[in-house]
Amino acid sequence: MLDSCQNAQERWGGVHKLIDRWLEERQELVQAFRALRDAKPAFADKDTNGEFCALLVDYVSAWHFEVCEQLVSEAKAFGDEKALKLAEEINPRINDSTQIALAFNDHCAKGECKDTERFAEKLGKLGGLLHERFELEDCLIEVLHNAHKEEGAVQA
Numbered sequence: 001m002l003d004s005c006q007n008a009q010e011r012w013g014g015v016h017k018l019i020d021r022w023l024e025e026r027q028e029l030v031q032a033f034r035a036l037r038d039a040k041p042a043f044a045d046k047d048t049n050g051e052f053c054a055l056l057v058d059y060v061s062a063w064h065f066e067v068c069e070q071l072v073s074e075a076k077a078f079g080d081e082k083a084l085k086l087a088e089e090i091n092p093r094i095n096d097s098t099q100i101a102l103a104f105n106d107h108c109a110k111g112e113c114k115d116t117e118r119f120a121e122k123l124g125k126l127g128g129l130l131h132e133r134f135e136l137e138d139c140l141i142e143v144l145h146n147a148h149k150e151e152g153a154v155q156a
Contacts, residue, residue, distance in 0.1 A: 025055070032052045033123075049113050
């Protein structure tokens with residue numbers, strides 16, 4: 001399900017330090033997700049949940065306040081109206097997933113993850129949501145960054 005993250009690292013690794021660092025954070029998030037999912041007794045462990053939630057909040061925040069902002073600025077600098085329009089269409093879906101991720105974090109922060117059955121269900125839904133989010137983010141990176149990387153090399 002979340003294995004496609006490695007492909008994104010291979011495609012965009014080394015392209016831009018910001019994206020590289022953020023993709024590394026994605027890998028950490030995926031590893032933490034898998035560890036939490038696979039260690040069922042850990043569902044009630046507030047520390048384990050807290051570590052995962054901290055990574056989750058950092059990851060979604062970095063997209064909004066660093067990565068996406070940079071990509072949109074780059075598209076504006078290149079006058080890429082088509083890419084900007086795509087960002088306007090995709091970003092609301094990413095924003096929705098951010099709200100769900102933050103709600104998951106709040107749920108855990110309140111200690112409401114002690115019901116392991118409900119927590120496992122919420123975690124499973126979050127995993128599917130993250131998978132979709134990663135695909136949307138990858139799409140925007142492809143359109144907003146990689147197209148301009150080639151144009152920038154031609155202009156240099």
